[in-house]
Amino acid sequence: MDSWNRIRNRVRDAAPALEASDASPEFTATAVxxxxxxxxxxxxTNLYFGLQTGWISMMSLQSALIGYLISRMLPLPLTPQQIIVVQTTAVATGTMPLAAGFVGILPALGLLDETRDGVGPLNLSWIATIAWSCSIAFFGVFLSPPLRKQVIIEEQLAFPSGTATAQLISVLHDMPPPDTTVRRRAGYSPIDDNESIQAPSTIRPDSPSGYSAIPTSSEIDAPRTLKEREDIRQTGWRALGYSFLASSAMTLAAYFFPVIFAVPLFGTxxxxxxxxxxxxxxxxxxxGVIMGFPTTLSMNLGMLVxxxxxxxxxxxNGWAPGPVGDMTTGSRGWILWVSLAIMCADSLVSLIPVVVDYLSAYTRPNASHAKEMEHETETEDRLVPTRWVLWGLGITIPLGVLLVWIxxxxxxxxxxxxxxxxxxGMLLSVLGVRALGETDLNPVGGLGKLAQLLFAYLQPSSVVASIVAGGVAEAGAQQAGDLMQDLKTGHLCGASPRAQFYGQLIGSSVSIVVTxxxxxxxxxxxxxxxxxxPAPSAWVWLGLARLLRDGSLPEKSQLFMAVFALIFAxxxxxxxYAGRRQHPYAKYIPSGIAFAxxxxxxxxxxxxxxxxxxTEYLYYRRRKDSGxxxxxxxxxxxxxGEGVVSIVTLLLRTYGVGAASCWGCSSGMCAGCLA
Known part of the structure; x- marks a missing residue:
């Protein structure tokens, strides 16, 4: 304990609470x-759920948890820093469905209509899909090192999800909690050293992003006994195994009896x-547990409205006379426009203070002095060299332009x-990362819509250009933001940024082929x-591209778009305002993103x-145990469980094995009846 206290005292001003041991390599084949x-x-799981609902999960905390549990089965368990390499590699691999637009951009291109858009559906071949993924898969990775130096080292932004994951890792490994003291820029109050930052895992819609709020602990500061550690491991494996099997069994049953997942609870x-x-x-x-009660409440308020x-x-009223579920003439397509207005208003307003802060940092008299401050605690051999970043961007951008053209x-x-x-996209990445560091919200969808607005002017007649340009810009902001959360975790736990960088590159490369x-x-x-x-995000991308080109909107939708945009602005x-001042009621102000x-x-x-x-709210309210x-x-x-078994059901569908029975599906709305 004395050695840990000395480490904490020596680096307290720079934020990391833990340092990696030089004798223990971090970037290892096992960790990767x-x-x-x-x-x-x-x-x-992200491709499956993203295509269903438009939401994907970064799941950095879950990656660290599972990595820890697997590690304890090895002859030589992984160190905390190696667990961070596991987490970073997993996140880079798992978020490619959003980064490369598989849940939004590619389905939107498949919806193009030659009569309306001047070009028919673009269904890319597998080699073209790989080329498209390669064009944007590494852009955000090379943006991360310079952004890390600015927002994590110099400004020490909070990045609550990354901080919470670091707290969890310190608990699992019996380490003192990381020093989460944050020196904020002018106008911000510091986060107290003993304050528990909540929001360990991220679930994002493909349009903008929303983040969860699961309690984590920074209270445990004493080593546990060997028996206590073994109990935690066994309990964790049992909980993960039983819940995985239960979800898998239910998903497989719902495939053969689709009514299980389409219960007419409110009548046929x-x-x-x-x-x-x-x-x-x-x-x-x-x-819903991972997202937390405030976010799910906002989502259900939106569902009711x-x-x-x-x-x-x-x-x-005849404004949307088609079948309710039709995205073109039905009311589902009509309310999509109101949803789009809410998303854009919420994202743009949330970005305003970030832009103001960014500009004011360079206009204050002491800005030059602040920029000269250096809080880096890592040695050069553990950092990503600047020349790597320059070479990386110098190669990936021209290569990306060439591949997109091909x-x-x-x-x-x-x-x-x-x-x-x-x-x-580079400029928008700066805004997205800053917003994420301040609020735990990366509005990548809103940033992508900004790119669409720009290209409505630069190439006004092309729907394809609008969608592709928005996808390129969104990819950089999304990747840079996700990786910055991991780099924050690594910074607090003393992990090597270079080791994390290697994991990001490998994870992104493998994920191109897998996705x-x-x-x-x-x-x-x-x-x-x-x-x-249904790929709901695809309709958002295509709808905005068409709107920017020809300006047509469904009847009466303009009025409701304006009203709801104003409300959520x-x-x-x-x-x-409330979140930046740490007001406790801030999380209960409805989230425009979740509402939409x-x-x-x-x-x-x-x-x-x-x-x-x-369940999350009642569980933690009764237990009073944030750890x-x-x-x-x-x-x-x-x-x-459901994500993995979805691959099994996909294979069954591919080989012609369908639903066993549509018994009980009196509404005719289950997937088995309509497939």
Whole structure:
């Protein structure tokens, strides 16, 4: 303990609480292989859930948990710094479905209509999909090192999710909690050293991003006995194993008897005519636990307004006369526009203080002095050299421009326009990372929409250019933000930034092949977008591209878009103001992002997540133990179970094995009946 106290005192001003041992290498084959295995599981689950609901999970905390549990089975358990390499590699592998646009951009291109858009559906071949993924897979990775120096080392932004993961790792390894003292810029109050930062795991919609709030502990500061450590390991494995098996069994049963996931809880009339069903999926319950009660509450408020008020209003008044579920003429497509207005208003207002802070940092009289301050505690051999960053960007950007030109041709997006998209993406990455560091919210979807706005002016007649340019800009901001959370964890736990950088590159490289392979299987087995995988984010991308080109909107939607945009602009301003001043009620101000996602998804998904959110709230309220991670482990097993078994059901679908029975599906709305 004395040695740890000396370390903490020596580096307290620079933030890290732990240092890696020079005798213990961090970047090892074991750590990378474990990280890739976990990352592939996350990749499967993220593609599956992203195509269903538009949300994916970074799951950095879950990666660290599973990596720790696996590590304890090895003859020589991994060190905390090696666990961070596991986590970083897993996150880089698992988030490719969003970074490369598999849950939004690619399905949107497949929805193009030659009569309306001037070009038919673009369904990329597998080699073209790999080329597209390669064009943007490494852009954000090379942006991370210079951004780390600015926002983590110099400004010491909070990055609550990364900090919470570091706290968990310190608890699991019997280490003193990391020093989370944060020196904020002018106008901010410091986070107290004993304050527990909440938000360990991230669940993001493909459009903007939302983050969870699961309690973690920074209270345990004494070593546990060998028996206590063994009890934690055994309990963790049992919780993860049983929850994984339960979710897997339920998912497989729902494949053969689809009504299990389409329960007409509110009656067959509402189920058939207004899409009000309930999906008792354990994975969605688990996601609700990870997201936390405030976020799931915001989502369900949006669901009630969108599906119980606006959808009937649009349909009964003839503004959306088609079938309710039709994205073109039905009320589901009509309320999508209101959702888009909420997302854009919330994202843009949330970015305003970040931009103001960024500009003011260079206009204050002492700005030059502040920029000269150096708080780096790592040695040069553990950092990513600047020349690597310059060479990396110098290669990846021209290569990305070339690959995009090869895939889409000059008729899709001009090479000069793609180059500008990369440059614009670099600027937006700075804003996204700063927003993430301050608020734990990375509004990547909103940033992508900003890129679409720019290219509506630069290449106004091309829907393809708008979508692709937005995807390029979003990829950089999303990757840089995700990796910055991992770098914050590594900084607090004394992990080598260079070792994490290697893990990021390897994870992204492997994920290109894995994600493309699974994507091709999904395309062959299911129509995308379709009943089973509606890909709601694709309609958002395509809808905005069409709007910016020809300005047409469904009847009366303009009025509701303006009203809701104004409401959530005010809401975002209040939430940002309260959050920056640490007001306890800030988390209960409705999140515009989560509210809008309640519009995009049918009620069944939101209701199941509310069950998880309520479970999380009641569990921690009764136990009063912020260090208890059992519920987090169970939720992780639920999510991973359905995601992994989705590959099994995908293979069954590919080989022609369908539902065993549609018994009980009187509403006719279950996936088995409509596939």
């Amino acid at each position: 292989i474990i990280g890739l295995c976990i990352g592939c599981l996350l990749c499967f 009339y509402l189920a058939k005519n207004w899409l009000w069903t309930f999906t008792p999926s354990l994975s969605y319950v688990g996601q 969108g599906w119980a008020v606006l959808s009937p209003l649009a349909n009964l 895939v889409f041709g000059a008729e899709g997006i001009k090479p000069w326009a793609t180059f500008l998209a990369f440059i614009f 493309t392979g699974v994507w091709e299987m999904y395309k062959r087995a299911y129509p995308i977008p379709g009943t089973t995988f 005010v809401s975002a301003a209040l939430k940002t 996602i309640g519009f995009l998804n049918t009620p069944s998904f939101s209701l199941a997540r509310l069950v998880g959110g309520l 208890d991670i059992t519920l987090v482990i169970i939720a992780s097993g639920f999510v991973l």
